[in-house]
Amino acid sequence: MERKPDRMTAMRQIITQVKITFPLDQADIFxxxxxxxxxxxxKKLLDLVDAEINYWEAAMAQGVTPSLGxxxxxxxMCTNVSRGLKRNNVPTQH
Numbered sequence: 001m002e003r004k005p006d007r008m009t010a011m012r013q014i015i016t017q018v019k020i021t022f023p024l025d026q027a028d029i030f031x032x033x034x035x036x037x038x039x040x041x042x043k044k045l046l047d048l049v050d051a052e053i054n055y056w057e058a059a060m061a062q063g064v065t066p067s068l069g070x071x072x073x074x075x076x077m078c079t080n081v082s083r084g085l086k087r088n089n090v091p092t093q094h
Contacts, residue, residue, distance in 0.1 A: 011066045011074070018078050021092050022085070024050050042088045045081045052077065076086050 005013065018024075024046055052074060056066065066074075085092055 007039075007065050007068065007071060008060055009073050011056055011060065014071065014078070015056060016047060022046060022049060022078075022081070023090065023092065029074055034055065039087045040084045041084055042090045045084045047076060049081050 002011075031081070058069075060066070082087065
């Protein structure tokens with residue numbers, strides 16, 4: 001039977017998957033303006049995820065271990081942002 005990862009490893013795995021999947025560094029895919037038909041702002045959603053990633057990377061580098069609740073909240077936020085990106089036809093990798 002395979003062991004589950006510890007909390008630090010689990011959070012790192014989620015962060016790695018999010019960095020691969022979400023277009024965090026492609027600001028040129030967003031066209032904001034009066035004619036844009038966004039449902040929620042995809043740029044703000046990605047900024048939220050990016051800020052959370054930066055926080056957790058810095059915190060874990062200093063030895064802070066995320067709780068199971070922290071991991072769950074981060075994963076849920078990423079799932080919701082993914083839905084928002086799909087709603088706005090923002091390409092994500094799978």
